[in-house]
Amino acid sequence: MNIIVCIKQVPETTEVRINPETNTLMREGVKSIINPFDMYAIEEALRLKERFGGKVSVITMGPPQADAALREAISMGADEGYLVCDRAFAGSDTWATSYTLAGAIQKLKPFDLIICGKQASDGDTAQVGPGISTHLNIPQVTYVKKVEEATDKSMRLERMLEEGYEIIQAPLPALLTVVKEINEPRIPSLKGLMRAKNAKIITFTQKELDLDPQQIGLCGSPTQVVKIFTPTPRVGGQMLKGEVPDIVRELVELIKGEVN
Amino acid sequence: MDYLLTEEQKMIKDLAHKIAEEKIRPVAAKYDINEEYPWDVLKVMGESDMFGLFIPEEYGGFANSTMNLCLATEEFSRACGGIAVCYAASALGTIPIVLFGTDEQKKKYLPALASGKRVAAFAITEPEAGSDASAIKTVAKKVGDHYVLNGLKHFITNAGDAETYVVIAMTDKSKGARGASAFIVEKGTPGFTFGKKEDKFGIRASSTRELIFTDCKIPAENLLAKEGMGFIVTMRTFDMSRPGVAAQALGIAQGALELAVKYVRQRVQFGKSISSFQGIQWMLADMATEVEAARGLVYATARMVDAGIKDVAKESAMAKMYASDVAMKVTVDALQLFGGYGYMKDYPIEKYVRDAKITQIYEGTNQVQRGIIALKLIKEMAK
Numbered sequence: 001m002n003i004i005v006c007i008k009q010v011p012e013t014t015e016v017r018i019n020p021e022t023n024t025l026m027r028e029g030v031k032s033i034i035n036p037f038d039m040y041a042i043e044e045a046l047r048l049k050e051r052f053g054g055k056v057s058v059i060t061m062g063p064p065q066a067d068a069a070l071r072e073a074i075s076m077g078a079d080e081g082y083l084v085c086d087r088a089f090a091g092s093d094t095w096a097t098s099y100t101l102a103g104a105i106q107k108l109k110p111f112d113l114i115i116c117g118k119q120a121s122d123g124d125t126a127q128v129g130p131g132i133s134t135h136l137n138i139p140q141v142t143y144v145k146k147v148e149e150a151t152d153k154s155m156r157l158e159r160m161l162e163e164g165y166e167i168i169q170a171p172l173p174a175l176l177t178v179v180k181e182i183n184e185p186r187i188p189s190l191k192g193l194m195r196a197k198n199a200k201i202i203t204f205t206q207k208e209l210d211l212d213p214q215q216i217g218l219c220g221s222p223t224q225v226v227k228i229f230t231p232t233p234r235v236g237g238q239m240l241k242g243e244v245p246d247i248v249r250e251l252v253e254l255i256k257g258e259v260n
Numbered sequence: 261m262d263y264l265l266t267e268e269q270k271m272i273k274d275l276a277h278k279i280a281e282e283k284i285r286p287v288a289a290k291y292d293i294n295e296e297y298p299w300d301v302l303k304v305m306g307e308s309d310m311f312g313l314f315i316p317e318e319y320g321g322f323a324n325s326t327m328n329l330c331l332a333t334e335e336f337s338r339a340c341g342g343i344a345v346c347y348a349a350s351a352l353g354t355i356p357i358v359l360f361g362t363d364e365q366k367k368k369y370l371p372a373l374a375s376g377k378r379v380a381a382f383a384i385t386e387p388e389a390g391s392d393a394s395a396i397k398t399v400a401k402k403v404g405d406h407y408v409l410n411g412l413k414h415f416i417t418n419a420g421d422a423e424t425y426v427v428i429a430m431t432d433k434s435k436g437a438r439g440a441s442a443f444i445v446e447k448g449t450p451g452f453t454f455g456k457k458e459d460k461f462g463i464r465a466s467s468t469r470e471l472i473f474t475d476c477k478i479p480a481e482n483l484l485a486k487e488g489m490g491f492i493v494t495m496r497t498f499d500m501s502r503p504g505v506a507a508q509a510l511g512i513a514q515g516a517l518e519l520a521v522k523y524v525r526q527r528v529q530f531g532k533s534i535s536s537f538q539g540i541q542w543m544l545a546d547m548a549t550e551v552e553a554a555r556g557l558v559y560a561t562a563r564m565v566d567a568g569i570k571d572v573a574k575e576s577a578m579a580k581m582y583a584s585d586v587a588m589k590v591t592v593d594a595l596q597l598f599g600g601y602g603y604m605k606d607y608p609i610e611k612y613v614r615d616a617k618i619t620q621i622y623e624g625t626n627q628v629q630r631g632i633i634a635l636k637l638i639k640e641m642a643k
Contacts, residue, residue, distance in 0.1 A: 186304075186307065187275070187278060187279055187282065187283065187304055187307070187308050188275065188308065189307060189308045189309045190271065190272065190275060190308060190309035190310070190312070190313075190322055191309055191322070193271050193275060194268075194271075197271075
């Protein structure tokens with residue numbers, strides 16, 4: 001089974017601070033890690049490879065230093081790493097990112113399965129995985145918490161819902177996004193780390209991918225960030241006391257006051 | 261302090277650190293309370309090639325290196341001295357096979373030990389043969405193409421859980437120390453059973469049991485080295501493994517120091533962080549300096565072993581003795597810095613005191629180590 005795992009390098013903290021003057025993320029001094037949800041995607045791909053054979057390729061779009069994320073995935077057991085990296089891709093939103101990644105994945109054909117984490121811990125959009133499947137015109141199953149059965153033709157999956165789960169049968173090739181309930185990611189091995197250190201990472205630029213310039217980077221991104229701000233914390237409520245009819249009258253007056 | 265580790269050594273240290281923080285620290289209290297063998301953690305160590313650090317590459321390991329063993333043991337011990345000793349005791353049971361095994365013996369036993377699928381143990385101690393190892397009573401009698409073992413070993417780390425044992429027994433009592441031999445004995449051999457599991461003060465994640473041999477027949481090919489070489493096997497093994505025990509002590513001390521510094525920064529008394537008091541600061545400074553001095557000694561000794569220097573008995577004894585004395589002092593001081601909270605089991609620090617104590621006792625008490633050091637000094641002067 002040939003599996004492609006899409007990963008993202010993100011800052012290691014769930015509390016990234018925002019510079020109030022420039023409204024940009026303050027990344028200085030923050031270590032970069034593989035998006036924690038993508039770790040489950042890598043682990044699931046490795047487990048499927050252990051069952052069915054084949055290979056696991058990891059792909060990421062990002063700056064040159066995202067190379068470290070690919071090497072970490074290789075140290076866990078992935079076979080190949082692909083870095084999609086070009087200034088032309090800078091400023092991509094989820095639309096342009098999924099279009100670009102789908103373009104790169106076309107180069108890795110044939111594949112049976114694409115696995116993504118359910119979302120990235122920095123952007124929290126959960127859009128890139130489904131976007132890739134749409135651009136590639138293959139089925140998608142999001143929020144997968146268990147692979148029940150798998151053959152080289154199809155998969156039976158448990159998909160997590162807010163209450164309970166769905167069982168979905170999907171033909172392959174397909175794209176899955178996975179949740180943290182699916183597995184426990186492994187610790188790399190020493191031999192894996194040595195292999196990762198010397199592994200060759202293949203870079204795809206716009207030249208190799210030859211994508212529609214209107215759909216990549218900032219100009220291919222319909223999302224425009226107008227403003228980034230920290231929401232002001234809610235202040236405590238006001239408790240009204242007394243008889244119900246009096247409270248209701250008081251409440252109505254207060255609401256009128258707010259409206260005016 | 262920068263010990264100018266090679267890139268490979270840094271990689272090993274970082275990986276062991278990751279295992280310690282993600283897989284050991286969260287379960288340390290659980291295994292300490294339940295006195296349960298930490299198989300799930302050993303599985304992770306095995307999958308990460310940690311058991312291969314003291315086994316040559318041709319037998320499925322990574323490289324035979326005492327420095328590697330020390331780096332990993334130190335990092336594991338920072339998080340839990342008990343889980344770390346399950347690992348280090350397997351090294352102790354493996355080293356004699358690495359040093360003295362025939363190619364057949366190495367091929368048969370080392371790959372499974374390198375992958376962590378099997379764990380090893382080393383057995384010399386008996387109820388009446390502790391520091392006086394020459395007093396062992398377990399006998400091995402050659403009968404045809406077999407040896408028949410009879411006797412009792414006790415306080416054996418990993419006993420019951422290990423699959424591969426290196427056992428020291430007398431093949432010729434009339435020759436005293438020169439009549440001892442080393443044997444590889446596999447769990448499940450008829451006549452080989454285990455006694456009760458000891459209820460210990462510290463390192464409670466590790467298992468300690470008796471080995472009981474009752475007409476236990478083992479093939480003659482399981483003899484390690486030659487008849488009569490049992491004590492040489494033991495001494496050479498201890499020379500290599502003592503830096504590992506020293507590293508365990510070092511890791512326990514380092515772990516306690518880190519917890520103490522973290523705690524004094526948070527603890528407020530008299531309206532200030534107690535880390536602002538000179539009395540506390542001076543304690544921390546002494547603790548940190550002693551830990552660093554121990555580290556220097558441990559690493560220098562490990563590097564001597566890896567450089568192939570034959571006689572490291574004095575340095576090994578110094579490293580083991582000093583690092584374990586430091587571990588005892590630093591853990592007690594760390595508990596003191598936690599005040600009354602430190603005495604409570606809800607806080608992790610009292611476990612470090614309990615885990616540290618054994619490092620002054622096993623693999624030769626610190627009194628025996630001092631004896632080794634003094635004897636070497638006197639002999640050197642007499643040359």
